[in-house]
Amino acid sequence: xxxxxxxxxxxxxxxxxxxxxxxxxxxxxxxxxxxxxxxxxxxxxxxxxxxxxxxxxxxxxxxxxxxxxxxxxxxxxxxxxxxxxxxxxxxxxxxxxxxxxxxxxxxxxxxxxxxxxxxxxxxxxxxxxxxxxxxxxxxxxxxxxxxxxxxxxxxxxxxxxxxxxxxxxxxxxxxxxxxxxxxxxxxxxxxxx
Amino acid sequence: xxxxxxxxxxxxxxxxxxxxxxxxxxxxxxxxxxxxxxxxxxxxxxxxxxxxxxxxxxxxxxxxxxxxxxxxxxxxxxxxxxxxxxxxxxxxxxxxxxxxxxxxxxxxxxxxxxxxxxxxxxxxxxxxxxxxxxxxxxxxxxxxxxxxxxxxxxxxxxxxxxxxxxxxxxxxxxxxxxxxxxxxxxxxxxxxxxxxxxxxxxxxxxxxxxxxxxxxxxxxxxxxxxxxxxxxxxxxxxxxxxxxxxxxxxxxxxxxxxxxxxxxxxxxxxxxxxxxxxxxxxxxxxxxxxxxxxx
Numbered sequence: 487x488x489x490x491x492x493x494x495x496x497x498x499x500x501x502x503x504x505x506x507x508x509x510x511x512x513x514x515x516x517x518x519x520x521x522x523x524x525x526x527x528x529x530x531x532x533x534x535x536x537x538x539x540x541x542x543x544x545x546x547x548x549x550x551x552x553x554x555x556x557x558x559x560x561x562x563x564x565x566x567x568x569x570x571x572x573x574x575x576x577x578x579x580x581x582x583x584x585x586x587x588x589x590x591x592x593x594x595x596x597x598x599x600x601x602x603x604x605x606x607x608x609x610x611x612x613x614x615x616x617x618x619x620x621x622x623x624x625x626x627x628x629x630x631x632x633x634x635x636x637x638x639x640x641x642x643x644x645x646x647x648x649x650x651x652x653x654x655x656x657x658x659x660x661x662x663x664x665x666x667x668x669x670x671x672x673x674x675x676x677x678x679x
Numbered sequence: 680x681x682x683x684x685x686x687x688x689x690x691x692x693x694x695x696x697x698x699x700x701x702x703x704x705x706x707x708x709x710x711x712x713x714x715x716x717x718x719x720x721x722x723x724x725x726x727x728x729x730x731x732x733x734x735x736x737x738x739x740x741x742x743x744x745x746x747x748x749x750x751x752x753x754x755x756x757x758x759x760x761x762x763x764x765x766x767x768x769x770x771x772x773x774x775x776x777x778x779x780x781x782x783x784x785x786x787x788x789x790x791x792x793x794x795x796x797x798x799x800x801x802x803x804x805x806x807x808x809x810x811x812x813x814x815x816x817x818x819x820x821x822x823x824x825x826x827x828x829x830x831x832x833x834x835x836x837x838x839x840x841x842x843x844x845x846x847x848x849x850x851x852x853x854x855x856x857x858x859x860x861x862x863x864x865x866x867x868x869x870x871x872x873x874x875x876x877x878x879x880x881x882x883x884x885x886x887x888x889x890x891x892x893x894x895x896x897x898x899x900x901x902x903x904x905x906x907x908x909x910x911x912x913x914x915x916x917x918x919x920x921x922x923x924x925x926x927x928x929x930x931x932x933x934x935x936x937x938x939x940x941x942x943x944x945x946x947x948x949x950x951x952x953x954x955x956x957x958x959x960x961x962x963x964x965x966x967x968x969x970x971x972x973x974x
Contacts, residue, residue, distance in 0.1 A: 495936050496699040496720060517936060518943075532696050533720065534756050540718030540929070541936050565696070577755065591755050597779035598802055600689050622692040623757065623779070661692055 488675060491516040491525030493551075495541035497533020497566060501660040505668045511675075519545045527560040527675040530567025532622065532658050535591070538566060539580060552582050560651035560675040562668070568654045569625050576628070585652050586631025587644075593626030600624070605645060605657070608637040610670075617664050619645060619657035627656060637670075651675075690804035690824035693757065693779065694888040697721055697825075697911050701901070701932045702890070704728050704915040707746065708753045714918075717928035721757040721779070723913065724750045729786050729833025729969070730916035730955065739787040741769040747776060759806070764973050765791025774803040780825070782806045785972035786832045786915075795973065798822030808892065810843045810970060812850025813869030816879070817974075819887055820872040826885060828909070829970040830893015833916050835957025837894040837903060839970055844891055844907045854880045893970065896921070896954045898934030898947050905938035922952030 490506045492499045494515035503513035506529070516522050528551065530538075542548040548570075555561055563571050563585075572581050574588040594600070605619040619640060627644045630636060638646035638655075646655045646667065653674060659667035700720030705711045711722045726742040727735065741762050751758045757779035762769035764783055769790070773781045783796055785808050798805040799822035807818035808829035815826045828847060830840030850869065854876060857865055866876040878886055891909035895901050896917040904912055912935050914928075921927045930947045937943035965971060 494699070496718075498695040498698060500698070501695065517940075533698075534696065534700065536715055536756060537700055537718040537720045537932070540716070540932065544933070579755075596751075596777045597690075597693050597757065597804065598774070598777050600693065602685050602689060620688065620692055622689070622696055658692065661688070661695065 487512040488527065488672075489514050489525050490672075490675070491522060491528045493528065493530050493538070493567075496537050497531040498658070498660060499529075499531045499533075502529045502531050502564075502668075505660055505665060506672070509665070509669055509672050511672055519547060519550055522547065522550055522554065528554070528562075530561065530563040530570055531660070532565035532567070535566040535569040536579065538570060548582060552584065555582070555584050555652070558651060560671070561653070562671040563652070563654040564658055564660060565622065565624060565656060568627070568656055571652065571654060573631070574629075585647070585649055585654055586634050587627045587647060587654070588629040589625040589656075590628050591625050592623050593628075594621060594624055597623055603640050603657075605638045605640055608635075611637060611666050617666065618662050620661045621657050624656050686802070687822075687824065691887050693804055694806075694825035697757070697890075698888055699936060700911050701928075701935050702759065702911065702913045703918055703928065704913075705750060705919070708749045710919055710924075711750045711754050711758075713925055714928060715754045715756050717925065718932040719756060719928070720911070721759055722750060722754060723782060723915075724758055724760045724778070728916040728919060730835070730920050731833075732786065733833045733958070733967075741766070741773065741787070744772070744776060747773075747778065751776075751778070761787055762796075763787040764789040765794050765796060767796055770796050770801065770805075774801055778803065780804050780806055783823075784808060785829060785969050789972050795821055798824075806890070808970070808973065809847065811846040811869070812854070812879070813871045814974070815847055815850075815885060815889070816869075816871035816875040819885070820875055823887065825888050825890060827890040827892040827913055830891065830895075831960040831963070832893045832969050833958075834894050834960045834963070835896040835917060835920070835955045836960040837896070837900045839960050839968075840891055840894045840900075840904055841907065843893075843970070844904055844909060847885075847889065848908045851879055851884060855883050894960070895931070896957060898930045898944060898951075901931045901934040902938040902944055905935060911935065916955055920955035927951050927954070
């Protein structure tokens with residue numbers, strides 16, 4: 487069974503673990519370099535990106551994750567996870583730069599502007615071409631690089647993008663009953679539960 | 680049930696994001712920045728930390744709006760603020776100020792000694808304190824999207840926090856072994872809404888995240904409440920009343936992540952200087968105990 491790591495420093499990692507388990511992967515919590523070494527794919531969950539960065543520092547987990555992804559490990563990032571992967575973050579914050587997009591943190595506003603929206607989907611995610619997206623103090627993708635494909639939109643904003651073996655959502659597919667994003671990811675990593 | 684509607688899911692969604700993290704009490708922008716840099720997932724804007732409220736006495740109210748705004752301006756993480764129990768107007772003002780979470784808190788002097796705010800009527804999510812399952816479900820029934828056990832704020836003594844977390848967890852386990860025909864009588868006994876008691880019986884947990892507050896002074900205290908089932912930790916006076924707030928803040932954040940790893944906890948806890956001095960909460964009179972406020 488494919489061992490899918492979930493970065494579990496902080497955030498809604500347990501919600502991701504439940505979905506991985508349901509679709510035939512073996513969820514594995516990642517808090518240390520040792521935990522990271524044994525997983526075959528990785529999920530960067532929702533939470534607070536600044537807290538995750540701080541918690542990655544002691545064991546240089548950021549550099550280790552960077553190395554693994556560059557070596558071909560597949561990764562699913564949601565919300566804060568997208569901020570960790572982005573090329574550039576507004577306001578300025580360090581990031582792994584592995585996904586060629588720029589993001590603005592909290593771009594839709596404070597919690598009062600968090601919402602559930604209807605998303606328009608690319609045909610690669612199957613039918614129907616609509617899906618619910620839960621946005622919690624979400625980042626906005628402000629630039630999409632050349633090699634990046636958009637798979638879902640909120641009005642005109644790209645909210646689900648992919649490039650190589652990276653899949654990134656600015657919303658929270660782990661907080662809905664709709665599980666197509668996780669199924670798509672597990673398919674991407676070659677896990678057919 | 681209102682807890683399953685869209686508005687409530689968005690409120691509880693933010694609480695989900697804060698899991699495994701530390702929410703720190705701060706009284707100005709400088710402390711807020713220290714908290715964010717240390718890895719706090721949110722800050723709680725206050726006029727005075729609970730330890731000072733105890734010493735100075737007087738009526739403790741919502742923080743000044745300038746203070747909250749100043750804190751909102753310097754951090755990207757969520758900013759919470761406290762209103763007095765039952766103070767509907769303070770709560771509405773905090774909502775208008777767009778704080779990310781309102782804490783209807785026993786740490787402030789209650790405005791209403793009979794009623795809490797109807798939190799369903801608000802767009803902003805609320806967190807409320809509790810000492811046991813019944814109190815937690817009453818607050819959720821009123822619309823709280825996050826629960827925190829009260830502990831004894833500003834004491835630096837973890838015993839009340841432990842008592843309250845154990846009571847909630849024991850309450851959940853108790854509901855789980857009851858026969859379905861016993862649930863209404865149990866709801867009557869713990870004075871909680873029947874629908875929520877049934878929900879807990881079926882799911883084996885609270886319908887919203889359950890965090891711990893009150894009395895955390897060391898990384899070990901933070902790890903202890905996580906062992907007992909807390910999903911995140913509020914730290915009040917424990918950081919900015921200690922010798923070296925910056926390092927203690929970082930250590931407590933790491934302890935909440937690595938609570939299952941005693942070797943990590945050793946590493947994290949070295950060289951922090953003195954913790955806040957603290958009060959033995961067993962020696963407080965009932966009137967001095969903040970956790971007895973609210974019902």
